[in-house]
Amino acid sequence: MNDRDGYDLGPDRLFPGLADPVLSSASLLNEIASRHPHAIPMAAGRPYDDFFDPAELPGLIGDYQRHLSNELGLDRVEVTRRLFQYGRTAGHIGALVARTLAHDHGITADPDAIVVLTGAQEGMFTVARALCASPRDVLLVTSPCYVGMLGAAKLLGIETAAVPERPDGLAAADVAAVAARIRSAGRRPVALYLVPNFSNPSGHTLTLTQRRELLEVAATHRMLLIEDDPYGFLADSSCRVPALKALDRDRRVVHIGTFAKTCFPGARVGYVVADQRVGLPDGGRGLLADQLALIRSMITVNTSAIAQAVIGGMLLRCGGRLSEANQGRVAHYRRNLTMLLHALEREFPPAVREAYGVSWTQPVAGFFVVLRVPFVVDDDTLRLSATRYGVLWMPMSYFYVGGGPRRELRLSCSALDPEQIDEGVRRVAALVRDCAGNEEDNRDDDATVPADAVHRS
């Protein structure tokens, strides 16, 4: 085969999007993490291990089976089919999801408008595919933005337009400005993707006013809002704001959810509420949800029936009240975030903060804090951090359309023990002091400094 130089396939034979930092960053991070298994994992946004117990799995599947036979009245053959056969492409547990959405989020959703998908990621991918009808179409995204949405758009060749977040989160006026700019270029803004609660990566939670304004702007510009809400369950009464979908009066919001953080990520079960009425090419009408199901039938066919059974069992056990069932997790994550913020205060006292120009975000809940530092943070900085300082985190450049130099990194506290948080922040502080010192020596280079220069020593 050997196209050239011992390759089987030269670089021109692979999808060029694979070279985009959004996609390649994931592999880089995995590679660094696997080479440094003992580095403190402040990069990972995964849940804390202690919430999981393999011994519960058989019971959960059993509960779901009993639900199928006792409550839905399925016979033995039908129950077996639900667990083993292909099944309906929109998934089996839409009604259980609808009940949970009603209890936990005040979202009223017809189960027929719910598509169960292979995690929120397949939701983003499927929604983006459905709504971007032509190369004219542009998907608006917050900036910074969750990498999963940027990656999905890249794979589909969908153009994204960044709406920069302000220090207090996304402003409707900025969304309007970007939408107007897109229209004036003869193109169409189709939707805005955002994570309104404890956003990944910025940590912002939008106020009720901000949400209402976004709904208005979306209506004015005939755009949809794609609300991705993996962290909403973390809100207690002190910081709970209604979901965009709960405020939605004219089917302006497509709501993406997941059980990754409330149940477990390995299930790969998420969902989309898509109650929009769509005109079909044949002149008929249907629900957007049905079109999403068609798309997913050509991506994954459906969500693993076994995974749906386990998640179904969990939803049954808590009576569709996941927020209540998750009070222990909420307390854990809140304590971890508080510890992370305290550790940052301790390691960067005001004088140091000011001298170096270090600052960080103050999210009310969530897994993430963004740390602003006085030097460009890139893959080489991460490698250095893993090798010499024994701590992993995410360069914020991964979360921006087009990447580019950024003087920020994201710290996650979700998967860590208290001691790891303290020690992790100590290590990050050592890295920052050393890099900032070097940067000081080379201050003339400033913003245009090549990334590797930061690590000169």
Add this chain to the structure above:
Amino acid sequence: MNDRDGYDLGPDRLFPGLADPVLSSASLLNEIASRHPHAIPMAAGRPYDDFFDPAELPGLIGDYQRHLSNELGLDRVEVTRRLFQYGRTAGHIGALVARTLAHDHGITADPDAIVVLTGAQEGMFTVARALCASPRDVLLVTSPCYVGMLGAAKLLGIETAAVPERPDGLAAADVAAVAARIRSAGRRPVALYLVPNFSNPSGHTLTLTQRRELLEVAATHRMLLIEDDPYGFLADSSCRVPALKALDRDRRVVHIGTFAKTCFPGARVGYVVADQRVGLPDGGRGLLADQLALIRSMITVNTSAIAQAVIGGMLLRCGGRLSEANQGRVAHYRRNLTMLLHALEREFPPAVREAYGVSWTQPVAGFFVVLRVPFVVDDDTLRLSATRYGVLWMPMSYFYVGGGPRRELRLSCSALDPEQIDEGVRRVAALVRDCAGNEEDNRDDDATVPADAVHRS
């Protein structure tokens, strides 16, 4: 919202590929099937229900857990992570898959070259995305072709070129001719997708000679072969031909497999063997498998860990010898196919066959028989068949690039009891006699007859 006429989103606001028959056919079939739950399901290629037992699930997960702790030496936390956390994007059970490929198919694969995916469907989607680098690139497909590949290409905006199958299957010369035509149009043929064993829908199994010739043509035209093999396990010694991947000496074949038929479809566990060495944009080298894992990280993140655990348990129980473990299934499907062919002989005796111009394929194994009839078979014919005759099947037009009128339908026998096969074919025969009679009355219309004319009565 109401763009117009009470729609929320008009037809111009949805991805236009959704109007393609390849995508919309799945929904039509589901809709018809759900309206006629008692129609005999000769459309479905799903496995037979009796092979599944929910009571086995806990034991299978337990076996997999013991494997992780006893054989792989993972501690309690690591085992829990394997079942509940995100995990490696290439999946956990690559080594178990590699052992099975070696035993059952004589395919030697490095586990690092295996990506575990959400069914074969995500394999097709991911491989198509990776290999089609520019709008110049064209994916060759057999004609007829499995709808899953056509649908994936449609969602990705990838152009496909059909290579018509001959009565004895795919000819390398035809592949060469299509590849040459593509090149002479200034475009690039990147790969040929095919199902070499008991193909869906045509039923063909390629001979050893045909396979060797395809490998040669692929090398000449610098194309890959994408081998999709869901049915290979059905081959007994009388009809076993080595997989293209087993014959592959220069990493010319990307092999897609699935446990849908050998274990169960609801798992949604498939895999791709992609040992090709690829040149990366940064000048480095890697395995195609790693690039597929990057792509899937933005589609599904990974394959459900619970589903992998159940499939892992099944692979452990049979010692990686799925073909042996499936002897009961092989016998069932072979008996069903024989019954289907006998029933066709009985319902269409030679005189009738000749009078009406009816014929059918004679596959040596597999789930499918293609019935050629003297009238155009379309969605209306299927609706009529469901409503008036109580039997479902697949119009063959779904399996051709661009659709178009076809006088063929696909009968499946995999999910049926013997009595259902006999009765189903009786009903199909009644439909054919009635439609052929009407066609006779309208013979002047011939090939250009509008589809609905066939159903005039």
